[in-house]
Amino acid sequence: GCGVFDSNGQAAAIEGFITDITDRKQAEQTKEHLLKELRTKNEELESIVFIASHDLRSPLVNIRGFAGELEKSIEALKAVLNEATLGPQIRDKVQTILNEDIPESLYFIKNSSQKVERLLNGLLRLSRIGTAQIKPTVIDTTALVSDILGGLHFIIRENHIDIAIEGPLPRCRGDVTLVTQVFENLIDNAIKYRRAGHPCRIRIRGREENGQCIYQIEDNGIGIAPEHLDKVFEIFHQLRPGSGGEGLGLTIVRRILDRQDGQIVIASDVEKGTTVSVTLPAAV
Structure with missing residues (x-):
């Protein structure tokens, strides 16, 4: 005035x-x-x-x-x-x-x-x-994923799975224990839902964009039908009943990411494969 x-x-x-x-x-x-x-x-x-x-x-x-x-x-x-x-x-x-x-x-x-x-x-x-108390820290994502793959060496070798990290993964910021759970679950799903009688191929890659780290786990497994894509995050929802899981894995993954300013997006084609994209804050 x-x-x-x-x-x-x-x-x-x-x-x-x-x-x-x-x-x-x-x-x-x-x-x-x-x-x-x-x-x-x-x-x-x-x-x-x-x-x-x-x-x-x-x-x-x-x-x-x-x-x-x-x-x-x-x-x-x-x-x-x-x-x-x-x-x-x-x-x-x-x-x-x-x-x-x-x-x-x-x-x-x-x-x-x-x-x-x-x-x-x-x-x-x-x-x-x-x-759980969130303890954010800078995470060497390449080392983290490499350790997970090391722990899965036996099942990877026994099932002749072609799995690799494409290039160094960008460092993110988050709780290392919870972020480990995210990648363990997603890699385990990619292995579990492989196509019978078809060579399993899994690629893990990442990039940094606008202050965010975007990671992708891409497989050539059984895929997810469009009508199931909206339900995969529901508690107890199982893509393939009897596969040994309890239907809580992706529910837990999304909950973890929600608490760390992250998100998850799934794109899939039946009998062609699935790409899971995970976003987490980039390391400052």
């Missing part, structure tokens, strides 16, 4: 513009309120997941423990049966129960308990990501 003066040089009035920012302030307050509610609900959800996962572990240990005791009891019964005097029909029936029926039931009990344990471990990892 500016002053308006009379002929004697005295201030007579003040001219100016007034901007009503009531709507903007209300919008900011509403946004802050919604963010606070979202944080509270996320904390509640993480707490529920952690408690449920922890409390379910105890009965799971009992199930697996008593399944093992039943296996020992079967062996003891077999020893008793060998010394007992039984008619042929009764002996055959008892042997069928001890050698086939009960072991089959125990097999399903043990397999199911292992699956539950994997799910619980995945849920615990997911809940801990939301509360």
